[in-house]
Amino acid sequence: MSQLPSTDESTPENKTLRIATRESALALWQAEYVKAELERIHPDLSVELCPMTSRGDKILDVPLAKVGGKGLFVKELETSMLAGETDIAVHSMKDVPMEFPEGLGLAVICPREDPRDALVSNTYDSFDALPQGAIVGTSSLRRQCQLSSIRPDLEIRFLRGNVNTRLAKLDAGEYDAIILAAAGLIRLEMAERIKQFLEPELSLPAGGQGAVGIECRTDDEQVLALLKPLHDDATAIRVTAERAMNRRLEGGCQVPIGCYAELEGEEVWLRGLVGRPDGTVILSDEVRGPKAEASELGIQLAERLLSAGAGDILQEVYGHSIK
Numbered sequence: 001m002s003q004l005p006s007t008d009e010s011t012p013e014n015k016t017l018r019i020a021t022r023e024s025a026l027a028l029w030q031a032e033y034v035k036a037e038l039e040r041i042h043p044d045l046s047v048e049l050c051p052m053t054s055r056g057d058k059i060l061d062v063p064l065a066k067v068g069g070k071g072l073f074v075k076e077l078e079t080s081m082l083a084g085e086t087d088i089a090v091h092s093m094k095d096v097p098m099e100f101p102e103g104l105g106l107a108v109i110c111p112r113e114d115p116r117d118a119l120v121s122n123t124y125d126s127f128d129a130l131p132q133g134a135i136v137g138t139s140s141l142r143r144q145c146q147l148s149s150i151r152p153d154l155e156i157r158f159l160r161g162n163v164n165t166r167l168a169k170l171d172a173g174e175y176d177a178i179i180l181a182a183a184g185l186i187r188l189e190m191a192e193r194i195k196q197f198l199e200p201e202l203s204l205p206a207g208g209q210g211a212v213g214i215e216c217r218t219d220d221e222q223v224l225a226l227l228k229p230l231h232d233d234a235t236a237i238r239v240t241a242e243r244a245m246n247r248r249l250e251g252g253c254q255v256p257i258g259c260y261a262e263l264e265g266e267e268v269w270l271r272g273l274v275g276r277p278d279g280t281v282i283l284s285d286e287v288r289g290p291k292a293e294a295s296e297l298g299i300q301l302a303e304r305l306l307s308a309g310a311g312d313i314l315q316e317v318y319g320h321s322i323k
C-alpha cells in the first residue's frame with residue numbers, strides 16, 4: 001500500500017488502498033461495494049478507486065470468443081498491480097481467467113448475488129411468451145446455445161457492450177428481448193427491468209456468474225489481512241467447483257459452456273453443459289460430492305463431458321483440440 005506523506009508512517013489513517021477497476025457502471029459498482037465494505041470493517045483505512053479501460057471494453061464489434069486471448073477484461077488491471085500502482089482489483093468472477101500472472105492471485109470471493117440469467121423485454125413477459133421468430137439479443141455462445149436448443153425458431157442477434165449499452169439497444173427497438181446476468185441488473189438497481197429469471201434448467205449460468213472476486217499481490221500480507229473479512233466460504237466453494245470444470249475444458253464465459261454449483265448441506269451439486277453454439281447438440285451432466293473436494297468434482301464433471309464428446313464441440317469453437 002502507498003503511504004501518504006506523513007511524519008508518523010505507522011498511523012493507519014495514512015494508508016491508502018488503491019483499487020484497480022474497469023470503468024463500466026457495473027465494474028465501478030463492484031469496486032465501490034468493496035471500498036464500502038473495507039471502510040466499514042477498517043474505519044481507519046482510506047480506499048481510492050483507480051478506473052482504467054480494458055481491451056475487452058474497447059473491442060465491441062466482435063463476439064468475445066473471437067477476440068482471442070483470455071483475460072481481456074483483467075490484463076490492464078493486473079499490470080497496474082504488478083507495477084505497484086494499485087493494490088487490488090475487483091472482478092466479476094465470470095470474467096476472471098483461470099491462471100494468474102506470477103505474483104498475483106485471487107485473495108477472496110465475496111458473497112454471491114443472484115447467479116441466474118434474466119430475460120429483459122419491453123414487450124414480452126416471459127421466454128415462453130416470445131413469438132415465433134422473435135429477435136433475442138446476446139453475444140454469449142452459452143446463452144445462444146441453450147435458448148436455441150429449446151426454441152430453434154428464435155433469431156439470436158449479436159449484442160455486446162456494457163449493461164447500459166445493451167439496455168439502450170433493446171429500448172431502441174433492435175431486439176424483442178435480451179438476456180443479461182440478473183446480478184448486473186440487480187446491482188445497478190435495475191431489477192425492475194427483469195421480466196423473468198431463467199432457472200438453471202433453462203439457462204445454466206456461466207461459471208462464477210454473480211460472484212465478485214478480489215485479486216492482489218500474493219506476497220502482500222497487509223492487504224491480504226485487510227481483505228480476509230470480505231470472504232464468503234460458501235460462494236468460494238461453489239465458484240471453485242465451477243472454475244475447476246471450466247479450467248479443465250479451457251473455457252470461461254466466452255464459450256458455450258455452462259456450469260453451476262449449489263450446496264446441499266455438506267455436499268456440492270455441480271451441473272455442467274457444453275453445447276454447439278447453434279443449440280443442435282447439448283451435452284449435460286452433473287456430479288455430487290463433499291465440499292472439501294469442490295475442485296476434484298469440477299474436473300470429474302469436465303472429464304465426463306469430454307468422454308461424452310465435449311472435446312469435438314469445443315475444438316470447433318476454439319479452433320484447436322483440448323488434451
Ligand SMILES: NCc1[nH]cc(CCC(=O)O)c1CC(=O)O
Binds near residue numbers: 180184209210212253
Ligand atoms: N461478461 C460480462 C459480464 N461480466 C459479469 C456480468 C454480470 C455480473 C456477474 O455475473 O457478476 C456481465 C454482464 C452480463 O453477462 O450480463
